[in-house]
Amino acid sequence: MSETNHHRHILVIDDNPGIHADFCKIFTHAAESTSTMRQAEYSLFENAASVVPMPLFHVDFAFQGQDGLEMIRRAAQAGQPYAMAFVDSRMPPGWDGIETMTHLWQEDADLQIVFATAYSDYSWEEILNRFGYSDRLVILKKPFDNIEVLQLAHALTEKWRLLQQTREKTDQLEHRVAARTSELQTTNEKLRKEIAERQRAEENFRQSQKLEAIGQLAGGVAHDFNNMLTVIRGYAQCLLADQTLDHKVRGPMQQIDGAAERAANLTRQLLAFSRKQVLQSELLDLNEVIGLITKMLHRILGEDIALQLQYAPADSGLVADRAMIEQVLLNLVVNARDAMPRGGRLLISTAAVEFTNEMAGSNSQARAGKFLCLNVTDSGCGIPAEILPHIFEPFFTTKEVGKGTGLGLATVYGIVKQHEGWIEVESAVNQGTTFKLFFPANSTPAKSSVPSGLPATVVGGKEAILLVEDEPALRKLTRTVLQRYGYRVITAVSGADALKVWPEHAADIDLLLTDMVMPDGVSGYDLAQRLQAQKTGLKVIYCSGYSLEMADRDAVLQEGDHFLPKPYTPEKLANMVRGCLDDKKRAKNHWPSPPSTPLTRGALCEGGEGDNNFS
Incomplete structure (x- = not known):
């Protein structure tokens, strides 16, 4: 009807x-x-x-x-x-x-x-x-009149019907408009969030690119400085080791050595920021690493800052460089201490976290997976919002002149990034700051271990060493130091030069000590691979002022590998050489033993370049 x-x-x-x-x-x-x-x-x-x-x-x-x-x-x-x-x-x-x-x-x-x-x-x-x-x-x-009544009935009921129909249509229209308005508001809100997230991601990317560029520059400068500092410290310590040195000379020489050591510390921090240090990786228990340096942290903080530690169950391990993780923690603690001149509270905690793709989307550096979180929270003065984007830049500091180098947080940033992690910072002025450091978790729990130091007594030997170094002054110093410890040394100025020298002396050489980055297209890693292929069990020590990609991947040394970072001292060089030669994990050389050659201990600064006869 x-x-x-x-x-x-x-x-x-x-x-x-x-x-x-x-x-x-x-x-x-x-x-x-x-x-x-x-x-x-x-x-x-x-x-x-x-x-x-x-x-x-x-x-x-x-x-x-x-x-x-x-x-x-x-x-x-x-x-x-x-x-x-x-x-x-x-x-x-x-x-x-x-x-x-x-x-x-x-x-x-x-x-x-x-x-x-x-x-x-x-x-x-x-x-x-x-x-x-x-x-x-x-x-x-x-x-x-009857007709009049019928007309009124028809007209007024029709008017009423049209009024109801109009109201119904109006209500439907209002509902549709409200629903559409709600959809548009939801879409606009989603769009605003996407725009905000995109802007944050772009800002993070620009900041990351900026830090990457600064890191490249810092790494190159640090590498060159390390070569020079190795020479300065090497000769200074050689002179200081001479018991007949005049006391008038010994004092200034100690000052030279101390200044070179401080400069070396700065270059190490620059290399950490630029992620150009080689990682001495091992499976660590993060809780144990923190616990072993707790006494040192208390001494750094003083009595007016309360230190609180909270550990999560150590169900996962962390593949990392122990010394670098300790450096990260020390830098953050020093930074927190300086933010609390009148005392306060410092909380160091660990946690195991897992990120989904949705959770990781809020941070351009985050990614899905399982991670260990190192949390450092202080109750200090906080960081103003306008300063927060710059805190990881090298040499950026708000401290008074002479109170800081501006490399502490830059070092933290570089080390965390080199370990494939990221940092999140939350801060409020006059309330405090929280640093959250995320590292990839290893499903295997770490076994308890205490890092061992170098032997107290430096021991030399009579083995033959092939020294490959393109920097003349450093090559001369290293040869002199090794000869002082009784080793037979043959030198090469590059990887290509070493390949030419090798056939004549291969049977005599027990150890390859090579720089990692050299001219002539043959890197230290390539050289070691070629020589080890010819002589099974050849011991190798890589030496460099910074890290380099090995075999087209990041140079992360595994257990049993040997790496000597520049700058190094004569004592550290001698210890590393002796430790490598005595390493029982390597197979012994399968090479005919040459007739024994008598060793002569060289005097300081003796030995000319280009002379590849054992001396």
């Missing part, structure tokens, strides 16, 4: 039963007439649906206004509200028509009302004074 043919609900409120009967006749006759017209239409027209019929009305009656109001309420609750009402003007003993309309509109503001009145009831002015000009009110003078 179409909308037009739905029953339209009408309420008649009149205290006269005769009026009720009149309305029944009017609407019943209209319904019968409509049915007769429909039959005639079907017989006369092929398409009877083209003729719009009179709507059908459902009429209810009430004798008093109070009764009518109750029927209005029940109909609304049943979901079948009345479209219009015919209200008589006078209905004793209850409400009159004016009061009845007032209550009806309070209950249903959309109700269309026909106010039936005679000339003697209410004047037009009285009605207007009460209700004003209303599009819901029509005044019907008594006596009324």
Whole structure:
């Protein structure tokens, strides 16, 4: 059934039963007439649906206004509200028509009302004074005509229907607009977050590129300085080892050696920042590493700073360089101490964490996987937001002149990055700072171990050593030191030169001591691989002022490998050589033993370049 043919609900409120009967006749006759017209239409027209019929009305009656109001309420609750009402003007003993309309509109503001009145009831002015000009009110003078009633019923119920339909459409439109607005707001919020995350990622990338460029420069400078510092410290210590040295010379020479050592410390920090140090990696227990240096940390902090340690269960190990991890911790503790001049609290804790792709997305440096977290939190002065992006830059410091080099946090940054980790920093002014360092976790728990130091007594030997070094002054110093400890030394100025020298002396050579970066296209690593392929069990010590990629991958030395970082002292060189030659983990040389050659201990600074005879 179409909308037009739905029953339209009408309420008649009149205290006269005769009026009720009149309305029944009017609407019943209209319904019968409509049915007769429909039959005639079907017989006369092929398409009877083209003729719009009179709507059908459902009429209810009430004798008093109070009764009518109750029927209005029940109909609304049943979901079948009345479209219009015919209200008589006078209905004793209850409400009159004016009061009845007032209550009806309070209950249903959309109700269309026909106010039936005679000339003697209410004047037009009285009605207007009460209700004003209303599009819901029509005044019907008594006596009324049947056609007039039907026209009013049809027009006002149709008006009511259109009003309900319009309101329904408006509500639907408002709901659609609200839903669409909500979708747009959600999309805009998501877009804002994506833009913010992109901006953070771009800023992190720019900062990373900036630090990478600075690191490249710092690493190159540190490498060159290390070669010079090795020569300075080497000769200084050789002179200091001479017991006949004049005391007037010994004091200044000690100053030279001390200054060179301090300079070497700076270059080591630059190399750590630039990630160009070779890692002496081993499987560590992070909790144990912290525990072994706790006493040192207490001495650094002093009595006015409370140190608290919290360890997570050591279910995973950390493949790392022990000395570098200790350096990271010391630098962070010193930094925290300086941020708490009046004392405070320092918390060092460890935790095992696992990142998903979604969790790692918030940090451009993070990635999914299992990690060990080293957390260092202080209650100090905090770091201002405008300074925070610069704290890892080398030589950047807010401390007073002479109070810091600006390399502490730069060193931490480089070491963590070289261990394939990342750092997150949270800080609030006057509240404190938290550094969170994340390192890749190894599923194998580390066994408890205490690092062993070098032997107290330096021991020499009579083995033959092939020394490959492209820096003339350093090559001359190293040869002199080795000869002082009794070793036979043959020198080469590059990897290519060593390959030329090798065939003549291969049977005699027990150890290759080679720089890692050299000219002529043959690196120290390439040279060692070639010579070890020819002579199984040849011992090798790599020496460099910084790290280098070995065999197209990061130069991370495994257990049993030997690396001597520059700058080194004569004592450290001698200890490393002796330790490498005595290393039982390597297989012995499978090479015919040459006739023994007598050794002569060379004096300081003796031995000319280009002389490859054993001396």
